Amino acid sequence: xxxxxxxxxxxxxxxxxxxxxxxxxxxxxxxxxxxxxxxxxxxxxxxxxxxxxxxxxxxxxxxxxxxxxxxxxxxxxxxxxxxxxxxxxxxxxxxxxxxxxxxxxxxxxxxxxxxxxxxxxxxxxxxxxxxxxxxxxxxxxxxxxxxxxxxxxxxxxxxxxxxxxxxxxxxxxxxxxxxxxxxxxxxxxxxxxxxxxxxxxxxxxxxxxxxxxxxxxxxxxxxxxxxxxxxxxxxxxxxxxxxxxxxxxxxxxxxxxxxxxxxxxxxxxxxxxxxxxxxxxxxxxxxxxxxxxxxxxxxxxxxxxxxxxxxxxxxxxxxxxxxxxxxxxxxxxxxxxxxxxxxxxxxxxxxxxxxxxxxxxxxxxxxxxxxxxxxxxxxxxxxxxxxxxxxxxxxxxxxxxxxxxxxxxxxxxxxxxxxxxxxxxxxxxxxxxxx
Numbered sequence: 001x002x003x004x005x006x007x008x009x010x011x012x013x014x015x016x017x018x019x020x021x022x023x024x025x026x027x028x029x030x031x032x033x034x035x036x037x038x039x040x041x042x043x044x045x046x047x048x049x050x051x052x053x054x055x056x057x058x059x060x061x062x063x064x065x066x067x068x069x070x071x072x073x074x075x076x077x078x079x080x081x082x083x084x085x086x087x088x089x090x091x092x093x094x095x096x097x098x099x100x101x102x103x104x105x106x107x108x109x110x111x112x113x114x115x116x117x118x119x120x121x122x123x124x125x126x127x128x129x130x131x132x133x134x135x136x137x138x139x140x141x142x143x144x145x146x147x148x149x150x151x152x153x154x155x156x157x158x159x160x161x162x163x164x165x166x167x168x169x170x171x172x173x174x175x176x177x178x179x180x181x182x183x184x185x186x187x188x189x190x191x192x193x194x195x196x197x198x199x200x201x202x203x204x205x206x207x208x209x210x211x212x213x214x215x216x217x218x219x220x221x222x223x224x225x226x227x228x229x230x231x232x233x234x235x236x237x238x239x240x241x242x243x244x245x246x247x248x249x250x251x252x253x254x255x256x257x258x259x260x261x262x263x264x265x266x267x268x269x270x271x272x273x274x275x276x277x278x279x280x281x282x283x284x285x286x287x288x289x290x291x292x293x294x295x296x297x298x299x300x301x302x303x304x305x306x307x308x309x310x311x312x313x314x315x316x317x318x319x320x321x322x323x324x325x326x327x328x329x330x331x332x333x334x335x336x337x338x339x340x341x342x343x344x345x346x347x348x349x350x351x352x353x354x355x356x357x358x359x360x361x362x363x364x365x366x367x368x369x370x371x372x373x374x375x376x377x378x379x380x381x382x383x384x385x386x387x388x389x390x391x392x393x394x395x396x397x398x399x400x401x402x403x404x405x406x407x408x409x410x411x412x413x414x415x416x417x418x419x420x421x422x423x424x425x426x427x428x429x430x431x432x433x434x435x
Contacts, residue, residue, distance in 0.1 A: 005101035008108045009088050012122055034154040036118050037128045040111075045131040048078075049287075050158040051143045051278065054150040054187045055166025057330050058200060058271045061263060061311055062166050063145040065275040068305040069298025070141055071095050073290050078134035078142030080155070082123070085309050085432040092130045096306040099133055107132055123147050127154040141288075151189020161287050163190045163219075164198040166274055167330070168206035184209035191217050196281045198222045200274040220285070224270075224277035231280060244268055250292060257292050262303040265312030265324070266341065267334040272299060310431040312338060315424075319416040320344070321409075323424045323431045327354065332362045335425055339367070344421040348412040351392075352376055352405055352430035355383040362426070363395045370423075371415070372399025375408040377429030405433040 003011075038045055051066055053059045060081055067079040077095055084090035089098035107129045120128070134142045144155040150165075168184045184206035191197050191210070197219045199210055207223070214221040232248045244264040249256045261268050279295055282288040302308065312335075315321040320342070326335045339347070347370040353359055354377075374389045376382040385401040392398070402408035405424075412422045424434055 003105060003109060005105050008105050011108065011112075012088070012125055031152055031154070031157065033118055033120050033124050034127065034157055037115065037120060037124060038131070038157055040114060041128060041132055044135040045127075045157055046159040047135050048139055048159070049141045049161040051141065051162055051164070052146070052155060052158055052160040052190050053143065053164045053166065054146040054153075054190050055164070055200060056168055056183070056187075056328065057326075057334070058166035058267070058274070059145050059164075061268060061271045061308065062164065062200070062274050062278075063143050064306045064308045065271065065299055065302050066278055067093075067096075067143045068302040069275065069279060069290065069295055070143070070288075071305050072297040072301065073288070073294045075140040076138070078130070078137075078139040079306055080127070080130040080134075080142065081145045082126070082147050083428055083432075085428075085435055088126075091126055092133055093306060094134070094137055094139060096304075099129075103133060104129065124154055131158075146187075146190065149183075149186040149189070151186045153190075156190055160190075160192055160195055162196050162198065162278060162281055162285075163192065164200070164274065164278055165190070165210060166200040166271065168203065168210075180205045181209050185213070188213040191219050193217045194219060196220045196222060196285050198224060198274060198277045198281050200224050200277075201270050220281075222277050222281045224274045227277050227280060228273045232276070246272060253292070255292065257296050259296050259299040261299055262301075263308065263311045264314070265334070266338055268311070275299065309435050310428065313435070315435075318418040319348075319413060319420040319422055321413065321422045321424070323435060325428045325431045326425050327357060327427050329358060329361045329365065332365045332425070335423070336365055336367065339421070339423070342421055345417055345419040346371065346421075348373065348416050348420060348422045349399075350375060350405065350408045350412050350422065350424040350430070350434070351388065351399075351426045352385070352408075353383045353388060353426045354381045354429070356381060359383065359388070359391055360395075363392050363397060366395070366397055368396045370397070371412075372397050373408040373412045374399055374401045375403075375405045375430065377405055377427055377433055379429050382427070382429060405430045409434045 053063045067077050070077045079093045092099040144158050146153045146155050165187050188210045191213050197214050244261045247258045279290045310323050310325040313323045326332045349370045350373045352375045374385045376385045389401050
């Protein structure tokens with residue numbers, strides 16, 4: 001019996017484990033199911049080249065920037081990311097266009113019976129769908145963002161021409177390990193023999209682990225921070241609430257160029273450096289030749305080519321409302337630093353978190369002078385707003401609880417003066433509900 005799109009998505013969401021919604025119960029510590037799915041489909045994930053991107057923070061931005069650059073270079077580009085904000089189809093795109101509802105239905109109906117004995121997780125189903133769709137649509141290249149970690153992530157079965165680790169921090173410690181070194185080892189699991197690896201800005205401890213793995217795999221390693229200083233000079237950045245401009249001069253050609261990122265968080269400078277390093281590694285290894293002009297267009301047109309939400313996203317002004325998906329210590333640290341560039345009379349923070357995160361670590365970083373609006377996203381992993389409020393009080397963070405994220409935001413905007421700032425943060429799911 002034919003199924004509708006809503007029925008298929010309901011099946012994927014409710015009948016199969018989905019880590020983003022239920023957490024630990026959906027986690028599988030091996031690739032056996034993914035490998036079985038790949039075999040059933042004919043290992044389609046190896047039929048086209050891929051850029052494989054992991055990292056604690058920034059991997060979503062780097063994936064989108066990279067896909068946009070490749071698209072501007074004339075390629076038909078697949079992009080696989082997670083989670084989605086509004087609709088499941090956002091996870092799988094070609095040249096920025098989400099997979100059609102009909103294709104989702106077609107794939108699930110075709111494979112429901114044969115997949116039933118394997119019992120894939122939500123993420124495994126979604127990855128399999130992406131590999132099939134990219135192959136069917138004959139993409140030239142695909143960008144795959146890891147779901148979590150790297151070594152045991154379904155995406156680690158793709159055929160990369162280059163891999164990237166944006167950075168390493170403490171997140172998903174119950175699965176990946178409780179030290180930076182252990183987490184770095186999991187992410188370094190994406191490094192393949194003789195395939196270049198680009199590293200963003202990890203701590204020294206993480207870089208040592210990644211470097212050793214690269215040596216073992218005979219993989220040429222590109223440190224974006226070092227490479228950026230060697231390849232570009234006269235870096236001038238204009239960082240404010242309206243724009244993020246980065247002016248560069250290529251030391252090899254002595255030509256200057258400027259990017260104006262549509263993603264304006266100052267932390268995007270690190271992500272842009274990483275993207276430029278990916279481009280350089282592709283060029284140096286004779287994989288793809290990409291001109292500076294294409295890179296500029298790819299970064300400048302990122303939100304036009306492959307829209308990305310919730311990264312220091314200005315929702316409105318007077319009062320200024322900002323949404324940022326920061327959901328771990330590294331992310332909250334960057335958000336708090338970004339707030340320092342704003343002048344405001346009062347700060348209002350709409351805050352919700354997942355129940356399996358380092359709540360205390362994040363609360364300890366948030367500004368005490370703000371007024372808080374505690375809420376819970378409508379997912380099982382969401383932390384009860386009253387529990388969040390209680391934990392926040394121990395860090396001298398005070399406010400009220402609200403029945404939903406939307407209600408919390410409405411109250412914050414009503415309470416704010418036009419010179420105030422309202423920040424929505426703490427969880428991807430909280431931001432998704434208010435966008």
